[in-house]
Amino acid sequence: MPKWFNTAGPCQADIHYMLPSTDRLPEIVNLIAQRNYFVIHAPRQVGKTTAMLTLAQELTSSGQYTAVMLSLEVGAVFSHDPELAERAILDEWQDAVRFYLPPELQPSHSILGESGRQIGAFLAAWAQESPHPLVVFLDEIDALSDETLVSVLRQIRSGFPRRPQGFPQSLALVGMRDVRDYKYASGGSDRLNTSSPFNIKVRSFTLSNFTLEDVRNLYQQHTDATGQVFTPEAVDLAFHLTQGQPWLVNAIAKEIVEYITKDPAIPITADLVNEAKEILIKRQDTHLDSLAERLREDRVRAIIQPILSGQELVNMPEDDLRFVLDLGLCSRDSRGGIQIANPIYREIIPKVLASITIASLTSIAPTWLDNDGNLNPQALLDSFILFWRQHGEPLFDSTPYPEIAPHIVLMAFLHRVVNGGGTLEREYAIGSGRMDICLRYGKVTLAMELKVWADKRPDPLKDGLPQIDKYLSGLSLDTGWLVIFDRRSGLLPLSERTTTENVISPAGREIIVIRG
Structure with missing residues (x-):
């Protein structure tokens, strides 16, 4: 039977x-x-359900245990009515x-006990009659x-x-977050703030991402x-x-082998991996779309907004950091700092934030293209300055992250530019004080650095020039844009204060400095 790469629900060994x-879970x-x-927590779609289903089947097949994975999800709609929740959960169980276990391992009972203890009574009776530890x-x-x-x-x-004669020998709680965050994450008014309702756990650990191997x-x-x-280059790039x-x-992999190139005689190269990546970002599938919804939550905004602008995280609650880590939006870098979890998320997050603004720019004509459809950098600069003076400030209110509204509006404009066949790459990191953008369109590569001039801070030009020198050096470019968003109070309207000038960098490169 043929097999496929799976992107929807738990894997099934016969077809995936x-x-x-x-x-993945050796302990x-x-x-x-x-x-x-114990507790197993990890972001959605990293394989928790697949791993637990498979492990339960392996344990049962060994003849040592009666093992099964059971879902609690059907009880979610009865958050204030434990009795109805218990009955829905036990019906589902x-x-x-009946589906997962042979008849001799199935419990002989269904509903036992009084309201408020039916789940415990069910597990207790099953453990007592099971021929193997439950x-x-x-x-x-x-x-x-x-x-x-x-x-x-x-x-x-x-x-x-x-346990083990009168209750399951071992039990795991499986979800996106650790115990203390359950209530808040599920829509309750407060976090549990303690694991006391489940202080019997011996461990709480996460299901890690795949390694390169x-x-x-x-x-x-x-x-x-x-x-x-x-x-090998394709595998390395896919992992990166x-x-x-x-x-x-x-x-x-699914995009490549099922859609881009169905011929198995064609080897899968790094170029095909990049092509698939661009398709996923543009299409914004369910997985990426669900991440986008999280970006509007206050606790997520508090972390993502400073990361995008390169600012420091100041007085950040540990719970908020743990929250974005548990969601899988962010990860720890080699020094323990916080970063966006992977390059694909780094691309999709700014695009999602700019999506409403992008939708309002479809009427802007591509005056940056010549008659042959090639990008003209000078025409692009002229178009951007005109756009920024006329539309920049009014569009700030369309962005969900007000502190980095200029970044988002600029990115929306650039997405309008590359929509005809180019790509955008972004680099940003906490504490860097900047966002770097590389626009590729045909034979043209244009790099720019975005910085903010805030109240009581010096002009960013001095620090920005050596920074963009370093960025341009890595791209083997001799010129680029340094865009300084002036966010100081008491300024003239954007239409009156947007200017451009040519400056020579410390390394002798010609930099177009845009202030606005």
Whole structure:
């Protein structure tokens, strides 16, 4: 039977390329043997459900355990009514158990006990009659909130001392976040702020992204099945662009082998990986779209906004940092700092923030192109200055991140430019004080650096010139734009204060300085 790269829901071993679950979670088997309860949290679409389903099947097949993954998601709509939530959850569990386990391992009962303890009673009775120690993975735990969440956690904690004869030998809570963030993340009014309703957990750990070797092994499965080769450069680039994020790793490969080049005789090169990356960013699939929704949350804005502008994170609550890490939007760099999780997210986040502004620019004519459709840098500069003076300030209100509104409006304009067949690349990092942009269109490569002049701060020109020198050197360019957004108070309107001048950088490059 042919197999495919999967980008929708849990993997199925008979039709999907996939990696062994135990390789990604090597500690779990020992935790289960030691009768531990634990938490597994990771962003969406990194393979949590696939890993838990596969592991449960492996444990059951070993003959040592009765293991199953059960979902709590159906109880989410009854956050203030634990009784209704329990009945919905137990109905769902009955269906899951009948599907995943042979009859001799299924519980003989359905609803037991009084309201508020039916889940605990169900697990207790099942553990007592099971011929093997019972292991349960509870998926989508953070879909629950308020009274229902606390009720479920307390029922599990209450039964914990009776394991393994009178309660599951081992139990894992599986979701996007650790216990203390459950209630807030699911729409409740406050965080739990403590793991006390589940203080029996021995460990809380995350499912990591794929390593480079994982990506190589996953892609090799396609080569073994079809003969189509991924070049080493293609694998390396796919890993770099995704940083091993499992959905992205699969999505790039799927786009190439099913749509871009279906002929298995054609090797998959780095150019094809780049082409697939651009398609994913432009199409903004469900996975990327769900990340976009998160960008409007206050806790996410508080982190992403300064990252995009290169500013420092000042007095940032640890919970907010953990929140964006758990969402998978950000990751830790080699020195422990915060960065956008991967190059694809770095591209998609500014584009999403500029999407409303981009939509309002479709009527602007591409006067930056010559008769042959080539980009004219001088015409682009003239068009931008005209656009900025006429439309810049009114468009600031269309952006969701007011502190970096000029960055977003400029990026919207540049997206209008490359929409005809170019690309935009961005570089930004906390504490750098800038955002770098590289526009490629045909044979033209244009680099620019964006900086902000704030109140009580010196003119950024002095620091900006050596910075853009370094950026241009890396791109082997002799000229570029230094754009200084003047955000000081009490200024003239943007239409009156936008200017350009040519400046020679310390390395002798000609820099066009745009102030506005």
